[in-house]
Amino acid sequence: MAVCEILSVGTEILLGDILNTNSRFLSRKLAEMGITVHRHTSVGDNPERLAQAVREAFSRSDIVIATGGLGPTPDDITREVCCREFGFELEFSSEQADKIKSYFERKGIAMAENNLRQAYIPKGGTVFENRNGTAPGMGMKKNGKCLVILPGPPYEMAPMFTQCAVPFLEEYRACTIVSHEVRTIGIGESSLAALTADLLEMENPTVAPYCKPGEALLRVSARARDAETAEELAKPVIDEIINRAGEYVYGVDANGIEESVVAALKERGLTLAAAESCTAGYIAKRITDIPGASAVFHCGMVTYSNDIKIKTLGVKKETIDNYGAVSEETAREMAAGVRRVSGADMGISVTGFAGPDADEPGKAPGLIFTALDAENFLICEKLETGRTDREYNRYVAASRALSLVLKYLKRQDVQ
Amino acid sequence: MAVCEILSVGTEILLGDILNTNSRFLSRKLAEMGITVHRHTSVGDNPERLAQAVREAFSRSDIVIATGGLGPTPDDITREVCCREFGFELEFSSEQADKIKSYFERKGIAMAENNLRQAYIPKGGTVFENRNGTAPGMGMKKNGKCLVILPGPPYEMAPMFTQCAVPFLEEYRACTIVSHEVRTIGIGESSLAALTADLLEMENPTVAPYCKPGEALLRVSARARDAETAEELAKPVIDEIINRAGEYVYGVDANGIEESVVAALKERGLTLAAAESCTAGYIAKRITDIPGASAVFHCGMVTYSNDIKIKTLGVKKETIDNYGAVSEETAREMAAGVRRVSGADMGISVTGFAGPDADEPGKAPGLIFTALDAENFLICEKLETGRTDREYNRYVAASRALSLVLKYLKRQDVQ
Numbered sequence: 001m002a003v004c005e006i007l008s009v010g011t012e013i014l015l016g017d018i019l020n021t022n023s024r025f026l027s028r029k030l031a032e033m034g035i036t037v038h039r040h041t042s043v044g045d046n047p048e049r050l051a052q053a054v055r056e057a058f059s060r061s062d063i064v065i066a067t068g069g070l071g072p073t074p075d076d077i078t079r080e081v082c083c084r085e086f087g088f089e090l091e092f093s094s095e096q097a098d099k100i101k102s103y104f105e106r107k108g109i110a111m112a113e114n115n116l117r118q119a120y121i122p123k124g125g126t127v128f129e130n131r132n133g134t135a136p137g138m139g140m141k142k143n144g145k146c147l148v149i150l151p152g153p154p155y156e157m158a159p160m161f162t163q164c165a166v167p168f169l170e171e172y173r174a175c176t177i178v179s180h181e182v183r184t185i186g187i188g189e190s191s192l193a194a195l196t197a198d199l200l201e202m203e204n205p206t207v208a209p210y211c212k213p214g215e216a217l218l219r220v221s222a223r224a225r226d227a228e229t230a231e232e233l234a235k236p237v238i239d240e241i242i243n244r245a246g247e248y249v250y251g252v253d254a255n256g257i258e259e260s261v262v263a264a265l266k267e268r269g270l271t272l273a274a275a276e277s278c279t280a281g282y283i284a285k286r287i288t289d290i291p292g293a294s295a296v297f298h299c300g301m302v303t304y305s306n307d308i309k310i311k312t313l314g315v316k317k318e319t320i321d322n323y324g325a326v327s328e329e330t331a332r333e334m335a336a337g338v339r340r341v342s343g344a345d346m347g348i349s350v351t352g353f354a355g356p357d358a359d360e361p362g363k364a365p366g367l368i369f370t371a372l373d374a375e376n377f378l379i380c381e382k383l384e385t386g387r388t389d390r391e392y393n394r395y396v397a398a399s400r401a402l403s404l405v406l407k408y409l410k411r412q413d414v415q
Numbered sequence: 416m417a418v419c420e421i422l423s424v425g426t427e428i429l430l431g432d433i434l435n436t437n438s439r440f441l442s443r444k445l446a447e448m449g450i451t452v453h454r455h456t457s458v459g460d461n462p463e464r465l466a467q468a469v470r471e472a473f474s475r476s477d478i479v480i481a482t483g484g485l486g487p488t489p490d491d492i493t494r495e496v497c498c499r500e501f502g503f504e505l506e507f508s509s510e511q512a513d514k515i516k517s518y519f520e521r522k523g524i525a526m527a528e529n530n531l532r533q534a535y536i537p538k539g540g541t542v543f544e545n546r547n548g549t550a551p552g553m554g555m556k557k558n559g560k561c562l563v564i565l566p567g568p569p570y571e572m573a574p575m576f577t578q579c580a581v582p583f584l585e586e587y588r589a590c591t592i593v594s595h596e597v598r599t600i601g602i603g604e605s606s607l608a609a610l611t612a613d614l615l616e617m618e619n620p621t622v623a624p625y626c627k628p629g630e631a632l633l634r635v636s637a638r639a640r641d642a643e644t645a646e647e648l649a650k651p652v653i654d655e656i657i658n659r660a661g662e663y664v665y666g667v668d669a670n671g672i673e674e675s676v677v678a679a680l681k682e683r684g685l686t687l688a689a690a691e692s693c694t695a696g697y698i699a700k701r702i703t704d705i706p707g708a709s710a711v712f713h714c715g716m717v718t719y720s721n722d723i724k725i726k727t728l729g730v731k732k733e734t735i736d737n738y739g740a741v742s743e744e745t746a747r748e749m750a751a752g753v754r755r756v757s758g759a760d761m762g763i764s765v766t767g768f769a770g771p772d773a774d775e776p777g778k779a780p781g782l783i784f785t786a787l788d789a790e791n792f793l794i795c796e797k798l799e800t801g802r803t804d805r806e807y808n809r810y811v812a813a814s815r816a817l818s819l820v821l822k823y824l825k826r827q828d829v830q
Binding site for chain 1 (some may be wrong): 417418421428429430432433434435439440441442443444445446452453454455456458459464466468471481518610689691693694695696697698699700702703704706708709713714716717718719720722723726728756757769771772774795805806809827
């Protein structure tokens with residue numbers, strides 16, 4: 001198997017001014033091609049130290065991927081140093097120069113003369129077009145070894161890697177790995193693992209449990225010569241997981257429960273409203289993160305105080321007096337209230353103690369009630385996270401309330 | 416100046432399963448001590464490759480800080496390999512073993528025998544107590560060089576570095592750098608830079624402009640022998656920035672505008688309510704991210720549809736028909752409406768096109784109106800971000816609406 005090293009160039013990384021996300025992105029993509037990554041290295045904008053790092057990397061590995069330091073200023077040295085160390089000469093390309101000039105023209109910005117440094121490309125190398133900036137990337141091959149140079153900004157680097165570098169590296173591909181995530185809410189990681197214990201022992205595909213705040217997921221990764229075969233290996237295992245844990249599964253490769261909820265409501269032409277106490281807008285915010293959410297979500301009420309719960313949602317004063325604002329009874333009346341006020345098909349609600357403190361003596365932060373109210377239907381769930389982390393508790397409470405929507409829709413679909 | 420390399424150990428980093436945030440954290444902290452970082456290296460859980468990386472790092476640098484690979488399983492090799500390469504012998508510490516046992520007892524979890532691997536410490540080294548996990552860290556010094564080993568999980572690593580490793584590295588400290596961020600909203604980065612052009616030329620403290628979504632900030636970094644002297648150098652420059660750009664400044668070292676708004680309202684005993692269309696809960700969510708926000712924020716209305724704007728906030732149908740839902744007029748009536756419904760001292764509102772599309776022909780995503788309504792007071796601001804990025808537009812719109820609160824309070828304070 002081909003061995004690769006990833007080299008990030010930039011003093012700003014060594015000062016801690018920026019977080020190196022490129023190395024992680026490249027590592028993931030290379031793993032999917034069956035290319036082994038043995039090392040990540042970051043060095044500053046210093047020619048000697050960069051040259052040393054390039055020599056070391058090639059002494060150990062087949063492929064070196066360098067990112068960053070392709071800008072127009074004199075401290076951008078990656079192109080010169082890496083090409084020189086790998087034995088490639090740079091030459092001025094008038095074609096590249098024209099592309100850079102027209103990039104600035106399109107943006108309506110004056111181009112500094114400096115920018116033409118980015119028009120130098122390696123003789124005998126391959127140029128990777130930059131659709132999101134001015135610095136082209138480049139690839140070179142020599143004596144079975146390979147050098148790839150990519151710009152530093154992630155929004156330039158990532159699409160260029162996928163579109164240009166992956167085809168350039170095709171000969172090093174050992175396999176294709178496809179991964180899918182089966183995401184669940186309402187079951188713990190260890191219970192999910194117990195339910196799928198035999199699957200976790202498989203070798204291809206592999207099944208591995210992971211945790212995210214308030215949810216557990218299983219990642220199914222299949223390895224084969226091509227993507228189609230890998231997908232065929234993965235599919236029956238994903239189906240089996242859904243077969244066993246279906247009541248908790250909210251999506252495969254879903255981008256959070258909010259995405260699944262909006263899609264499910266759209267499909268059925270139903271609308272939702274939310275009444276939030278401790279999550280205070282987090283449910284509404286997450287639903288409306290999804291473009292087009294306006295088709296299913298018209299109204300949210302953030303009722304942080306008891307007075308506002310009573311005044312805007314019609315929660316009964318006696319309910320709060322008798323059971324407390326953080327109670328199943330209050331959650332129910334909030335859900336019913338927001339459904340009535342909004343005219344939506346269903347109302348969901350959350351009330352709880354977000355933390356760090358509990359606000360009420362004898363109660364713990366992380367105690368949360370969520371409810372869903374619909375025609376002839378009401379569910380309420382109690383949740384105790386045992387944590388004092390405000391962001392965690394709020395996120396998990398919002399997720400749990402959203403999961404009630406899918407629970408309700410599943411029951412409706414069965415009827 | 417002492418030169419340091421940071422070595423991260425863990426195959427999960429090379430697979431791209433986790434993002435290496437430790438190196439960034441350590442780089443920042445070392446920069447504040449005047450210790451130069453020349454390289455970040457990540458290697459997997461492989462003894463030969465780790466040993467090679469340790470030897471290389473010490474051949475170039477005075478200090479090596481290794482993180483990760485201190486766990487209880489056989490593939491956790493950092494302790495053994497690093498100590499051996501640096502010439503320190505490990506020995507079993509019954510004191511450490513007792514600490515590990517009592518950690519598990521406190522958590523009420525059975526301890527696996529494996530965990531006692533974490534009780535081995537270097538003979539002649541310094542042990543760093545782990546208050547957030549079981550693996551102690553360690554520091555060793557020899558012939559002017561220094562090895563520091565820290566656990567991988569960031570919530571264990573970061574406090575241990577600050578509490579134990581910083582004092583251990585004190586002799587390498589060249590200086591103390593203190594940094595403060597003056598944060599602004601409502602002025603662009605280039606205008607802010609123009610307003611402070613002479614300050615940006617200073618050498619100590621340095622002043623550098625940065626951009627965050629919807630805001631510009633100036634970072635003032637002063638270098639001196641000790642923190643007190645550095646603070647004395649920074650202070651007049653910070654004061655001068657506030658003097659020049661005060662109307663845009665919302666805080667120094669503030670953790671976002673929401674923190675400044677909650678603090679300012681608390682101080683004055685005033686309350687706020689929010690009516691949100693395109694931000695749809697983001698304002699409420701951000702305000703209530705701040706613990707104790709319940710003292711100043713009781714009520715938020717997410718009015719995504721026109722019907723709900725009319726029904727719950729009392730926006731006039733004619734206003735929407737004549738001017739559109741995304742208009743100054745609608746924003747004003749929303750702010751007034753939520754103040755009336757909630758009984759709060761002031762109401763703020765947002766209506767706009769979040770993107771990626773504009774929903775209305777001829778209108779661009781990123782067109783946003785925000786308003787604030789209070790007794791005998793009304794402001795409305797129009798914003799055109801020129802972007803289609805939904806998250807960006809929503810974040811910036813929420814920030815801008817929150818900034819109206821500080822604007823209002825400043826005028827009240829003057830009167």
